[in-house]
Amino acid sequence: MTQPRPTGNPWLALPPGEDITRLARDLSAAWQSFLATPNGAAPASVRKVVRESWLRAKERGISPETVDQTGFLLEEELKGYRSAHPMALIRPVVRKLLVEDAADSELLVAMTDEAGRLLWVEGDHLARDRAVGMSFMEGADWSEERVGTNAPGTALALDHSVQIFGTEHFNRSVHEWSCSAAPVHDPLSGRIIGAIDITGGPRVAAPEVLQLVKATVMAAETELRLHLLRSPHALTEAVPRLETLGAVRPVLHLGADHNRLSQRHAEILLLLAEHPEGLTSQRLAVLLDEEELDDVTVRAELSRLRKVIGAERLGSRPYRLLTELRTDVAEVRSALDRGDVRAALRAYPGPVLPESFAPGVVDLREELQVRIQAALLRAGDAELLARWTSSVHGREDIVALTAYLSSLDPAAPLFCQVKARVDRLNREYSR
Structure with missing residues (x-):
């Protein structure tokens, strides 16, 4: 029977003095036991951060055997996407501090976007060739939502630097690898813009490797800060924002440009933002019209939309957004998720596209x-x-009026006014 691992820094995979051979054996047994128990929790011998990530992966139905990469970005799409991404600004720093020393070292250095997509994978050529076998390559989605527990994906999910050793990965195809990663933040807004990762053999799980990654992130964020002093809107302009709430005409903010959208274009952008995995033209047609639009009409609308937002932002097969798009709907939902009802109400001027019947x-x-x-x-x-x-x-x-009424003093004049409104609505609904 395996024993709980010693407590310490929960983000380190190999604390000083750890027996790597025994750890690999214990983790392999724990992983197999976890998968064999349909509703069971992961064994206590597994770190809490890994245990909880395994549970998330199982709940999402992620395969522990194969890496699903249906949303892979092809060369031309990837080239345009990453050149416009804020992580491109810090690539020279990462190459100087990490990539130049990774050649012939059996190590890979990866940079992702904020959603876990691999923008660049550089380093040892033989290691890159081996990594292709598990789809760890530029353009692939290595978010925790796609492949389960892995350092860049889990670092983004938890907004914290982390190491993953061998069989701590949820997917079997990654068990021969270890990785250390940390998220990168916009130094002004604090939002995550991507992650930096080192992937290789067991030695990548040593504490000093995570320290190296964190130091690189600090240098990269300093570079971003200097860049922002020269160009204050460099990062915010890279993230479009869609406004769809309330009675006003929907607007897409692209940097300093504020584009008023047709209702159809706003519907399409909002639906694509809500489905980051992408939508086929047939599925998009169903979501846009109860009687289903034909494929030709949908493709024509998307072609016109590309001219509005830029071809580099919209992918096809399936149709999907290639760059981050913030929406006011997501902002309200985020406030609700964190329990900030006051902020949610401030951000909610009215219903989502109130004139839409899609x-x-x-x-x-x-x-x-x-x-x-x-x-x-x-x-x-x-x-x-x-x-x-x-x-x-x-x-x-x-319902809200009744709750409001119950919070008022029955002797107060306002109580009578609210009660009159409740009584009126009750009469109207009972007809």
Whole structure:
């Protein structure tokens, strides 16, 4: 029976004095036991950070045997995407500090975007050839959501530097490799823009390798900060933002340009942002129209959309966004996820594309409104309930009005006013 691993720095794979041979044997047994137990937790001999990542991978139904890369970016798409990505600004620093010494070392140095896609994989040529066998190559998606536990993907998922040793990887094809990675942040906003990773044999899991990666990230973020002093909008301009909430015409912000979109283009962009894995033309047609648009119409709309947002931002087969797109819908959802109802209400001027009848948009609209209502009821904050029930989109919400009424003093004049509104709505709904 394996024993729990000694406590210490939870992000290090090989604390000083660790017996690598015994650890590899114990982890292999733990991995097999975990997969063989349908609803069981990972053994205590596995680090907590790895154990929780394994559980996430199992819950998502990720294969532990094969690496699925259906969303692979081909050469031309990748070339345009990464040249416009903020990580391109720090590539010279990474090459100077890591890549130049990685030749003939059996080590790989990888840089990813914020979603885990491999932008560059450089280093030892033989190691690169071997890594192709597990699809660890430029253009591949190595997010935790795609392949399970791995250093760059898990570092992005947890926003923390981390090492993964051998069989700590969820996927069997990666068990001969170890890796150390750390996320890279925009020094002004703090948002993640990518990750830096070193991949190789067991020695990559040594503590000093993670320190080297973290030091490189610090140097890279310093370089970004200097770049921003010269060009303050360099990073923010690289991330378009789509506004779809409320009664105003949808807008796509591309740096200093503010493009008013047709409703159809806004619907398509929003649906692609909600489906980062991509959508076939047939599936997109169903989400856009209950009676299903024909493929020719969908392709024509996407061709026109490319001229608006830039061909380098929109991929095909399946149709998908090749660059990050922030949406006001995601911002409201993020505030709700972290329990900040006040911020969610500030960011919610009205329903998602209120004039749209596209089935996929209608579902998003209803989902977001239901989530806001549920969060308000959980919070029970009279001020927030008052704000919501006095807004155009919340004034007919009888559930929220009833909750607001229960928070008021029955002797207060306001109580009578709110009660009158509740009674009126009850009469209208009962007809």
